[in-house]
Amino acid sequence: MDIEGAGIDHLIVQYVCGEDRAYDGLVAAGPVSLSRLLDTRAGRAAQSWNDALAEVRERLDALGREAFERLSTLQALLAKAFPDALFDAVADDPALEPVVMWTLQGLSDPRVLPILERGLRSPGSTRRQALHGMVKHGSAAHTDTIVACLGDEDDRWTAFEVLGHLGDERAIGPLLAWLAEDDRTAMMAEQALARIEERIGGPVTRPVWLDLELKEFTASSPLQPSRVTEVPAPGQTVVNGDVLVTLESELFETRLCADRSGTVAEVRVAVGDEISDAVVAVVLRARRRIG
Structure with missing residues (x-):
C-alpha cells in the first residue's frame, strides 16, 4: 500500500469535509499533493481514496454541493502553491486539461493561455x-x-x-x-x-432605440441601519448593467444593477407607505436597443 499516497488522500478528504488545517499538511507534502488530487479528479483514484471517502460518507452527504466546491477550492489553492507541478502534469498528460480548465482562471502565468485556447x-x-x-x-x-x-x-x-x-x-x-x-x-x-x-469612446454609428414602459427597480439592505451610498439622479441616462443603487450596512453591501437601458424618471428613498424603511426605488423610462 502506498502509505504516502494514502496519507495525502486522507488529508484531501479532511479538507473537503471542512477541516481547513488539512491544507497545511498537503502543502508540507509538496507537489505530490496536487498530482494526487488531479489524478483523483481525472477518475484515476487509488483504493486509498475510496477508503478515505468511505470513512466520512455521511459527512460528505450532509455537505452536498459544498463538498464539491471545497474540492475545487483546494485544487485552486494547490495550483497557486505548486504551479510548475500543474503545468508539468498537463504537459505530460493532455487529458488533464479539462480537469484544470476552471482552475486556470485564477492563475497569472503565461502558460495558461495556450491551454485556454x-x-x-x-x-x-x-x-x-x-x-x-x-x-x-x-x-x-x-x-x-x-x-x-x-x-x-x-x-x-x-x-x-x-x-x-x-x-x-x-x-x-x-x-x-x-x-x-x-x-x-x-x-x-x-x-x-x-x-x-x-x-x-462611443458608438461607431448612431444607436437605434425602442421606447418601453416605465420600470421600477427596488433595493433593500438585509440589515438595518443602512445608508444609501450611491443612487442616480432624475434625468440621468443609464445603460444595461450600470449600478443603480448601492446600500451599505455594517456587514453587507447591496448593489442593484439595471437590466435595461433608459433614463431615470424618479428616485424614491423610503417615502411614506409606498416603500418600507431602508428601501430605494428607481423608476426608469426604459428603452431597448434594436440597432
Missing part, C-alpha cells in the same frame, strides 16, 4: 470554462474565436460577457445582429455593446 475548441463545459478564463487572459486576438461561440446556445451568454470585457471594435457588427433575438439575449448583447463602446 485549446479549451475553446472543445465542446461542452470545457469550452464554457475556457470562455470564463478568457475574461482575464484573453485579448482582441481572440475576438473571432469568441464570436464563433455565440452560435452555441449553451455558451452564448458567457461569450457576450467575454466580448464586453475584451472591448474589440470588431465584435460590434456581430453583436448588433443579436439585438433582434429574444429579450434576454438582446439585453446581454446590448450590455456587451455598451462596454465595448465605452472603451472605444
Whole structure:
C-alpha cells in the first residue's frame, strides 16, 4: 500500500469535509499533493481514496454541493502553491486539461493561455470554462474565436460577457445582429455593446432605440441601519448593467444593477407607505436597443 499516497488522500478528504488545517499538511507534502488530487479528479483514484471517502460518507452527504466546491477550492489553492507541478502534469498528460480548465482562471502565468485556447475548441463545459478564463487572459486576438461561440446556445451568454470585457471594435457588427433575438439575449448583447463602446469612446454609428414602459427597480439592505451610498439622479441616462443603487450596512453591501437601458424618471428613498424603511426605488423610462 502506498502509505504516502494514502496519507495525502486522507488529508484531501479532511479538507473537503471542512477541516481547513488539512491544507497545511498537503502543502508540507509538496507537489505530490496536487498530482494526487488531479489524478483523483481525472477518475484515476487509488483504493486509498475510496477508503478515505468511505470513512466520512455521511459527512460528505450532509455537505452536498459544498463538498464539491471545497474540492475545487483546494485544487485552486494547490495550483497557486505548486504551479510548475500543474503545468508539468498537463504537459505530460493532455487529458488533464479539462480537469484544470476552471482552475486556470485564477492563475497569472503565461502558460495558461495556450491551454485556454485549446479549451475553446472543445465542446461542452470545457469550452464554457475556457470562455470564463478568457475574461482575464484573453485579448482582441481572440475576438473571432469568441464570436464563433455565440452560435452555441449553451455558451452564448458567457461569450457576450467575454466580448464586453475584451472591448474589440470588431465584435460590434456581430453583436448588433443579436439585438433582434429574444429579450434576454438582446439585453446581454446590448450590455456587451455598451462596454465595448465605452472603451472605444462611443458608438461607431448612431444607436437605434425602442421606447418601453416605465420600470421600477427596488433595493433593500438585509440589515438595518443602512445608508444609501450611491443612487442616480432624475434625468440621468443609464445603460444595461450600470449600478443603480448601492446600500451599505455594517456587514453587507447591496448593489442593484439595471437590466435595461433608459433614463431615470424618479428616485424614491423610503417615502411614506409606498416603500418600507431602508428601501430605494428607481423608476426608469426604459428603452431597448434594436440597432
